[in-house]
Amino acid sequence: MWRQVRQLPTRQRAVLALRYxxxxxxxxxxxxxxxxxxxxATASRALAALRRSHESSKETAE
Known part of the structure; x- marks a missing residue:
């Protein structure tokens, strides 16, 4: 998960870090x-990107 968080744009990472x-x-x-x-909006986009990335990595693992 941290790899996916690090790949987010800086503002998205900042918003998630401050929020969560x-x-x-x-x-x-x-x-x-x-x-x-x-x-x-930034938090929503960041979470959506993490969900997509997680789903993609799950499909790749299968």
Whole structure:
């Protein structure tokens, strides 16, 4: 999983790290200097990319 996280664009990695590892959900927009709606969209895209990558790696392993 960490390999897939490292492959995400920098902003997506930052949003996920702040949200899920630092538990700073309410402060991410201020920390990164972006709007809250951008944080939500970025997190959504990052999670979708991780899901796709995970599914792809599962299919390759089979």
């Amino acid at each position: 590892f630092e538990e700073l959900a309410d402060d991410i927009a201020d920390i990164l200097g972006i709007r809250a709606v951008t944080v939500r």
